[in-house]
Amino acid sequence: MKIRLIALATLGGLLCVPGCRDRSGSVVNEPAKQAAVSEGASMGGNARKWWKEAIVYQIYPRSFQDSDGDGIGDLKGITSKLDYLKSLGIDVIWLNPIYSSPNDDNGYDISDYRGIMKEFGTMQDFDELLKGMHDRNLKLVMDLVVNHSSDEHEWFKQSRSSRDNPYRDYYHWWPAEKGKPTPRRSFFDVNGDAWKFDELTKSYYLHYFSQKQPDLNWENPRLREEIFAMMRFWFDKGVDGFRMDVIPFISKDTTFPEMPAQYKGDWGRFYANGPHVHKYLQEMNKEALSKYDVMTVAEGAGVTTADALDYVDADRNELNMLYHFEGVSLGYLPDSLKIPDPKGYSLVEFKNIYSKWDSVFADKGWGTIYLGNHDQPRMVTRWGNDAPQWRELSSKMLTTFLFTMRATPYYYAGDELGMNNIKFDNIEDYRDIESINWYQQIKNKGGDLRQFLAAQKIAARDNGRTPFQWDASANAGFSAGTPWLKVNPNYTTVNVAAEDTDANSCLNYFRKIVKLRKDNPVLVYGKYTLLDQDNPDVYAYTRELDGRRILVLLNFKNKAASLKTGLDLSKGKVLFGNYPTAPQNGKLQPYEAAIYEF
Numbered sequence: 069m070k071i072r073l074i075a076l077a078t079l080g081g082l083l084c085v086p087g088c089r090d091r092s093g094s095v096v097n098e099p100a101k102q103a104a105v106s107e108g109a110s111m112g113g114n115a116r117k118w119w120k121e122a123i124v125y126q127i128y129p130r131s132f133q134d135s136d137g138d139g140i141g142d143l144k145g146i147t148s149k150l151d152y153l154k155s156l157g158i159d160v161i162w163l164n165p166i167y168s169s170p171n172d173d174n175g176y177d178i179s180d181y182r183g184i185m186k187e188f189g190t191m192q193d194f195d196e197l198l199k200g201m202h203d204r205n206l207k208l209v210m211d212l213v214v215n216h217s218s219d220e221h222e223w224f225k226q227s228r229s230s231r232d233n234p235y236r237d238y239y240h241w242w243p244a245e246k247g248k249p250t251p252r253r254s255f256f257d258v259n260g261d262a263w264k265f266d267e268l269t270k271s272y273y274l275h276y277f278s279q280k281q282p283d284l285n286w287e288n289p290r291l292r293e294e295i296f297a298m299m300r301f302w303f304d305k306g307v308d309g310f311r312m313d314v315i316p317f318i319s320k321d322t323t324f325p326e327m328p329a330q331y332k333g334d335w336g337r338f339y340a341n342g343p344h345v346h347k348y349l350q351e352m353n354k355e356a357l358s359k360y361d362v363m364t365v366a367e368g369a370g371v372t373t374a375d376a377l378d379y380v381d382a383d384r385n386e387l388n389m390l391y392h393f394e395g396v397s398l399g400y401l402p403d404s405l406k407i408p409d410p411k412g413y414s415l416v417e418f419k420n421i422y423s424k425w426d427s428v429f430a431d432k433g434w435g436t437i438y439l440g441n442h443d444q445p446r447m448v449t450r451w452g453n454d455a456p457q458w459r460e461l462s463s464k465m466l467t468t469f470l471f472t473m474r475a476t477p478y479y480y481a482g483d484e485l486g487m488n489n490i491k492f493d494n495i496e497d498y499r500d501i502e503s504i505n506w507y508q509q510i511k512n513k514g515g516d517l518r519q520f521l522a523a524q525k526i527a528a529r530d531n532g533r534t535p536f537q538w539d540a541s542a543n544a545g546f547s548a549g550t551p552w553l554k555v556n557p558n559y560t561t562v563n564v565a566a567e568d569t570d571a572n573s574c575l576n577y578f579r580k581i582v583k584l585r586k587d588n589p590v591l592v593y594g595k596y597t598l599l600d601q602d603n604p605d606v607y608a609y610t611r612e613l614d615g616r617r618i619l620v621l622l623n624f625k626n627k628a629a630s631l632k633t634g635l636d637l638s639k640g641k642v643l644f645g646n647y648p649t650a651p652q653n654g655k656l657q658p659y660e661a662a663i664y665e666f
């Protein structure tokens with residue numbers, strides 16, 4: 069068996085005795101201990117794979133870097149920042165959709181799956197970006213949006229044109245003479261209705277999202293073949309994988325039965341796991357995925373712990389990973405349009421959710437971990453505390469959580485700077501179809517718009533989409549023009565240029581913990597055990613592999629908190645933390661994160 073040597077925790081190559089401080093004041097471990105890890109070893113029941121050890125960094129191209137002054141980020145902009153991306157230590161970049169699109173939903177409405185959105189550049193720009201990434205040993209994961217297309221896609225134009233058009237069955241149509249179709253809820257529609265009547269052929273078409281995002285009919289084998297060929301087109305270009313948008317929704321019971329009452333308020337669960345979804349994913353695997361060394365991750369909308377393994381158990385030949393919504397849905401009032409519970413969220417529930425999801429993949433499949441993405445507000449605002457005295461500490465604490473769990477981290481661009489919610493006061497500032505249409509929906513019903521706008525300051529997706537903050541120059545260095553979405557005014561201090569040179573910044577903390585994870589397989593594969601489960605303030609757990617035991621302590625509160633782990637902290641070797649020294653007893657400072665080895 070081939071033996072590979074893995075260097076442990078050199079933390080930026082700093083030479084430092086155990087427990088000493090590095091330049092940032094963070095506590096670091098002794099460098100360059102070597103451990104032998106056998107290549108084929110079963111790593112706690114899990115076969116080693118590059119995508120399990122990878123760190124995925126997500127870029128929202130519209131907001132990352134504008135190269136031509138039109139106020140919209142673009143591919144050349146990303147290419148110009150590849151050295152920054154490399155400096156982070158990440159391995160994989162997931163790009164939100166960059167295909168041709170009329171941008172009803174910022175690229176999640178695709179009008180040509182083989183074309184590049186004109187605002188983002190050209191296919192040549194794409195090829196240069198991909199080459200630039202590969203030259204730096206970075207992999208590229210694209211977004212695959214195939215539950216629906218744009219209504220401006222040629223397939224839909226044909227499909228809509230007549231009932232006997234060859235493309236008619238590429239979408240779901242319901243002829244009006246059969247009466248009104250069985251109700252289906254839409255996520256974005258102003259009226260919440262997922263059926264839209266089309267006068268030309270006197271039929272309704274299905275759209276789970278906006279009216280400009282008609283659902284594709286996966287029951288049609290011709291459509292499936294087109295999708296698999298399109299996937300091969302991108303793989304042949306060298307793309308390293310796909311993140312699959314609402315992929316659990318693709319298969320529908322085309323008799324459209326009544327939706328059982330149990331799904332009221334949670335219809336995503338009804339849309340997921342349709343009758344043939346696994347047959348289609350196995351077909352996709354056979355026709356496209358299995359031919360390449362690529363990674364896949366499902367956006368696991370509607371998927372629960374009971375059915376998650378069906379998507380990612382390697383023996384089933386479907387996908388590699390999925391990300392669930394249970395964690396990020398915590399703390400909103402039930403049946404609401406993301407109205408936060410005034411009581412806040414319960415850390416005990418938070419811990420139970422992530423522990424439960426860890427156990428799903430303990431022996432088979434593989435998990436993911438994230439707290440922010442383009443559909444979420446900024447993680448520090450939602451899960452930490454963005455008040456000036458806590459923003460950096462709590463942001464580092466959350467980052468520590470993401471890099472010490474047994475799952476592939478999906479880290480959202482800007483979180484490494486501690487970017488927080490912009491919190492717009494007016495609906496006119498929002499650009500997202502979700503916020504705009506929900507506002508209209510509430511207005512039409514005479515609902516509480518003030519409550520909604522207050523909630524959006526915490527929950528709206530545009531909070532996570534404000535332009536990336538590069539430096540203190542105009543528009544945070546994002547664009548020479550007028551940005552498509554306002555820049556967070558704190559860009560003058562929260563930006564790459566300022567943080568790069570500050571050893572104690574969120575950015576440099578991020579770089580170090582990335583390295584810590586990459587140098588220590590125990591943080592990737594080690595068995596996870598929750599400690600002090602009912603502690604309402606502290607999240608504590610161990611990770612164990614091949615005789616190594618790591619302890620992670622995270623205080624989620626803005627006050628000192630005590631904990632009972634059963635371990636004598638003074639006997640642990642401190643590996644890392646967000647305060648200059650780590651505690652030797654059972655008391656953590658506000659938002660403290662500390663990692664020890666026992």
Ligand code: TEU
Binds near residue numbers: 177213277314442502
């Ligand atoms: O999101 C799917 C999804 O479930 C969203 O409705 C999500 O729950 C919502 O944003 C939370 O408020 C995917 C994409 O990630 C999202 O950006 C798209 O808008 C959506 O699909 C439609 O393609």
